[in-house]
Amino acid sequence: MTEAATAQKPSSTGAPVVEMRGISIEFPGVKALQDVDFRLLPGEVHALMGENGAGKSTLIKALTGVYTIDSGQIRVGGAPVSFARPAEAQAAGVSTVYQEVNLCANLTVAENILLGREPRKAGAIDGRAMRARAREVLTSIGLHIDPASTLSTHPIAVQQLVAIARAVAVDASVLILDEPTSSLDADEVAELFRIMRTLRDKGTAILFVSHFLDQVYEISDRMTVLRNGKLVGEYLTAELSRLDLISAMIGRELGEMDALARMTASHEADSSRVPTLRARGLGRVGSIEPMDLDVHAGEVVGLAGLLGSGRTELVRLLFGADRPERGTIEVDGKPVSIRNPRNAIAAGIAFASEDRKGEGLIADLSIRDNLVLAMQASRGWARPVPRRLKDELIEKYIELLDIRPANPDALIRNLSGGNQQKVILARWLVTQPKLLILDEPTRGIDIGAKAQIMKLVATLAAEGMAVIFISAELEEVLRISDRVVVLRDRQKIAELEGRSASVNDVMSLIASHSDGSTLERNAS
Amino acid sequence: MSTSTPLGKLRTNGLLWPIVALVALLVVNVIARPSFASITLRDGHLYGSLIDILRNGAPTLLVALGMTLVIATRGIDLSVGATAAIVGAITTTYIVAAPDPASARAAFIGMAIALVACALLGVWNGFLVSVLGIQPIIATLVLMVAGRGIAMLITDGQIITVNNEAFSVVGAGFVLLPVSILISIAVFIGLVIITRRTALGMLIESVGINPEASRLAGIRSRTIVWMVYVFAALCAGVAGLMITSNVNSVNPNSVGLWIELDAILAVVIGGTSLAGGRFSLAGTLLGALVIQTLTTTVYNLGIEPQAILVFKAAVVLAVCLMQAPKFRARFVRRPKPPTPAIRPTAPAPVPSKVGQ
Ligand SMILES: Nc1ncnc2c1ncn2[C@@H]1O[C@H](COP(=O)(O)OP(=O)(O)OP(=O)(O)O)[C@@H](O)[C@H]1O
Ligand SMILES: [Mg+2]
Numbered sequence: 001m002t003e004a005a006t007a008q009k010p011s012s013t014g015a016p017v018v019e020m021r022g023i024s025i026e027f028p029g030v031k032a033l034q035d036v037d038f039r040l041l042p043g044e045v046h047a048l049m050g051e052n053g054a055g056k057s058t059l060i061k062a063l064t065g066v067y068t069i070d071s072g073q074i075r076v077g078g079a080p081v082s083f084a085r086p087a088e089a090q091a092a093g094v095s096t097v098y099q100e101v102n103l104c105a106n107l108t109v110a111e112n113i114l115l116g117r118e119p120r121k122a123g124a125i126d127g128r129a130m131r132a133r134a135r136e137v138l139t140s141i142g143l144h145i146d147p148a149s150t151l152s153t154h155p156i157a158v159q160q161l162v163a164i165a166r167a168v169a170v171d172a173s174v175l176i177l178d179e180p181t182s183s184l185d186a187d188e189v190a191e192l193f194r195i196m197r198t199l200r201d202k203g204t205a206i207l208f209v210s211h212f213l214d215q216v217y218e219i220s221d222r223m224t225v226l227r228n229g230k231l232v233g234e235y236l237t238a239e240l241s242r243l244d245l246i247s248a249m250i251g252r253e254l255g256e257m258d259a260l261a262r263m264t265a266s267h268e269a270d271s272s273r274v275p276t277l278r279a280r281g282l283g284r285v286g287s288i289e290p291m292d293l294d295v296h297a298g299e300v301v302g303l304a305g306l307l308g309s310g311r312t313e314l315v316r317l318l319f320g321a322d323r324p325e326r327g328t329i330e331v332d333g334k335p336v337s338i339r340n341p342r343n344a345i346a347a348g349i350a351f352a353s354e355d356r357k358g359e360g361l362i363a364d365l366s367i368r369d370n371l372v373l374a375m376q377a378s379r380g381w382a383r384p385v386p387r388r389l390k391d392e393l394i395e396k397y398i399e400l401l402d403i404r405p406a407n408p409d410a411l412i413r414n415l416s417g418g419n420q421q422k423v424i425l426a427r428w429l430v431t432q433p434k435l436l437i438l439d440e441p442t443r444g445i446d447i448g449a450k451a452q453i454m455k456l457v458a459t460l461a462a463e464g465m466a467v468i469f470i471s472a473e474l475e476e477v478l479r480i481s482d483r484v485v486v487l488r489d490r491q492k493i494a495e496l497e498g499r500s501a502s503v504n505d506v507m508s509l510i511a512s513h514s515d516g517s518t519l520e521r522n523a524s
Numbered sequence: 525m526s527t528s529t530p531l532g533k534l535r536t537n538g539l540l541w542p543i544v545a546l547v548a549l550l551v552v553n554v555i556a557r558p559s560f561a562s563i564t565l566r567d568g569h570l571y572g573s574l575i576d577i578l579r580n581g582a583p584t585l586l587v588a589l590g591m592t593l594v595i596a597t598r599g600i601d602l603s604v605g606a607t608a609a610i611v612g613a614i615t616t617t618y619i620v621a622a623p624d625p626a627s628a629r630a631a632f633i634g635m636a637i638a639l640v641a642c643a644l645l646g647v648w649n650g651f652l653v654s655v656l657g658i659q660p661i662i663a664t665l666v667l668m669v670a671g672r673g674i675a676m677l678i679t680d681g682q683i684i685t686v687n688n689e690a691f692s693v694v695g696a697g698f699v700l701l702p703v704s705i706l707i708s709i710a711v712f713i714g715l716v717i718i719t720r721r722t723a724l725g726m727l728i729e730s731v732g733i734n735p736e737a738s739r740l741a742g743i744r745s746r747t748i749v750w751m752v753y754v755f756a757a758l759c760a761g762v763a764g765l766m767i768t769s770n771v772n773s774v775n776p777n778s779v780g781l782w783i784e785l786d787a788i789l790a791v792v793i794g795g796t797s798l799a800g801g802r803f804s805l806a807g808t809l810l811g812a813l814v815i816q817t818l819t820t821t822v823y824n825l826g827i828e829p830q831a832i833l834v835f836k837a838a839v840v841l842a843v844c845l846m847q848a849p850k851f852r853a854r855f856v857r858r859p860k861p862p863t864p865a866i867r868p869t870a871p872a873p874v875p876s877k878v879g880q
Contacts, residue, residue, distance in 0.1 A: 358736060361734065364729070378742050381723045427741070
């Protein structure tokens with residue numbers, strides 16, 4: 001590996017807009033960053049790469065003043081800075097979209113976009129001007145939603161786009177995007193990249209974090225790789241092969257990744273038997289048109305469809321997160337009435353939500369508590385999970401999913417995004433469900449861990465679990481699924497054999513049912 | 525940042541500043557009046573200013589314990605003072621009207637009836653909050669306002685005086701220590717065991733930290749929130765018994781007046797955040813002691829009555845500021861300069877896998 005590549009010639013000219021030298025940050029017990037150098041040039045897209053917990057988000061937060069650095073120096077536009085809070089960084093022209101969408105769910109889309117910069121008329125906020133300005137910004141990133149709608153009424157991906165809109169609405173010299181694409185569809189990613197290129201060509205320096213190598217290679221000019229809080233090196237994207245990148249990130253050669261490609265579902269579902277899940281005419285007004293769905297033991301069923309096609313809405317009904325208004329559900333041939341998550345859990349259904357922060361994490365509790373939460377909830381408060389069993393489970397899953405730090409007492413809020421996701425996954429695995437529903441389970445997970453999780457899902461299915469798998473990444477869905485259910489406009493439009501179907505098959509199915517309004521999304 | 529030393533531990537679990545405040549207040553008192561610290565044994569009872577603090581602080585502590593759980597679920601209960609008044613009113617009215625107003629029997633039945641009524645008040649609050657989803661501050665405001673009226677109706681607008689030895693024991697009795705503080709400490713210990721030895725504490729915190737995630741994890745949030753309000757009402761009820769029994773009379777207008785504020789302050793001083801989530805019963809215990817010592821100090825120092833509330837407010841503000849991470853980060857010098865502007869984390873994670 002070319003560890004000495006740090007002194008590459010920059011692809012673009014000009015002095016760095018951001019220069020960080022010798023940055024170290026230590027949290028109690030964790031050296032999150034150790035002596036890291038980083039620079040960002042005007043007019044480049046710079047990818048910050050590394051495994052979950054490598055320190056990418058921490059480096060960003062060090063720059064924007066969320067964290068105070070223990071040592072090192074930061075220069076923005078040549079002048080030494082030390083931002084005391086993110087607002088100061090913003091004022092200095094550093095605009096940031098953090099990994100966890102950081103907006104006010106109760107405010108409107110327009111208010112969120114222009115918060116702190118509201119257009120005023122005679123001192124008072126000019127609501128009309130604000131909505132007009134917000135609409136402009138939204139249109140510029142290709143998002144057609146009502147600026148006056150409340151943010152929380154939109155799915156997480158749209159919220160992510162709103163956060164991006166907010167960041168690009170200002171003329172910043174530095175734009176930082178920490179995993180902006182983690183829940184976006186291909187179309188939205190393309191739109192985002194178009195905007196990023198425009199901004200780059202105007203001279204904006206863009207820092208981009210993503211675990212999707214395809215995206216990184218498509219958009220970035222240079223990369224900085226971190227591993228375990230240390231700098232590995234800075235490279236020109238064009239000069240670094242994927243394999244080299246991967247080994248720079250994980251610090252060893254890779255055998256497992258190849259296995260990933262061939263790790264198609266090797267299990268056989270027995271569809272002659274009674275299905276584990278049998279839903280008939282399940283629906284809810286404004287959410288999902290009545291539809292049928294069968295999932296057999298040992299089968300992975302993927303849900304494919306664009307954003308807003310009803311993937312998440314469907315599984316929320318199955319789990320009782322929203323109350324179904326019509327239809328029946330049978331589990332193992334027995335009718336069950338699912339009106340809330342408790343009913344579903346009692347029936348052997350588990351659901352890991354796509355909204356990790358809002359619907360998954362109990363931020364102030366430890367890894368241990370988060371991990372046993374669902375199991376504890378179904379036992380009731382009076383029967384605590386025995387200490388021994390708890391320790392066993394925690395040890396097992398920390399090991400199995402490689403959760404870091406491997407300290408059960410660490411607060412989950414302090415984990416990196418990918419590691420939080422793993423804990424939530426483990427929370428449901430310990431309940432040993434019959435049907436496991438995974439909504440974007442690989443969101444924000446690095447490629448090594450992604451392979452692990454995909455393998456785990458395949459293994460669980462092979463052991464007889466029924467799985468419903470949702471992901472914005474169609475390849476991923478097709479690779480893991482025995483059967484793919486294609487949704488469009490909140491309706492089921494087709495079912496395909498997972499292994500024989502291709503991305504193109506699915507996309508053309510969706511397009512052929514299209515009536516022209518491909519990306520129209522509404523608040524309802 | 526060492527968390528292995530006792531001091532480091534206290535700092536990370538937020539008990540350091542309440543302890544400092546308590547010790548400081550005690551020192552001030554001893555300086556002002558050296559006899560403050562003396563405790564004497566007379567007729568098998570302990571006497572002294574410190575014992576008085578315990579006795580007078582017992583109702584506040586009890587109410588604060590209930591309040592701690594309510595606050596942990598993101599709630600607040602403003603009706604505890606009114607509940608205390610209602611319980612006092614029911615008990616005394618029953619005892620006075622009983623055929624044998626001096627008997628232990630009358631006292632017990634009176635208290636039992638009052639506590640059942642009090643549990644119902646808790647059920648009412650819990651219903652408004654957990655089933656109807658009304659904001660806790662509004663939901664409990666209803667009873668806060670209406671409660672004293674109800675108490676007045678029960679006593680017919682009178683101040684009722686009772687003469688019943690069995691009843692006096694609750695608030696004024698001694699078994700070496702005042703009975704009231706023994707009751708409060710027993711509730712404290714019981715509560716610590718029931719929340720920390722079972723999963724109740726964790727589930728309450730979970731509901732308080734993220735209600736939606738908790739619901740999706742299958743927690744019976746509604747039942748938990750409901751239970752917590754009933755418990756808070758019962759605590760308030762017993763506190764009401766202590767207060768009325770201590771003076772052998774009830775004035776519906778003054779029993780437990782402002783006790784909700786003292787209780788909330790005790791909880792906050794103890795380090796439980798009003799935003800809900802993690803709670804500390806030990807912190808609340810300390811907080812209640814700080815509040816009561818403060819009140820005693822004010823009288824002890826002879827501070828003018830008009831200035832009492834301001835003085836109290838100043839001390840509370842100081843403790844709360846010291847608790848606030850942002851404030852500390854900015855104004856308290858630490859040996860190792862710039863530390864991340866984040867909340868202090870509980871136990872230090874062991875970087876066993878990180879550096880592999
Ligand atoms: N506030 C905090 N307190 C304690 N530890 C923290 C805190 N924030 C981050 N860490 C730790 O610092 C390390 C780096 O985390 P960071 O969030 O920067 O990772 P990341 O590279 O962004 O990972 P991911 O791809 O999963 O988002 C992790 O080990 C994490 O647990
Ligand atoms: Mg991150």
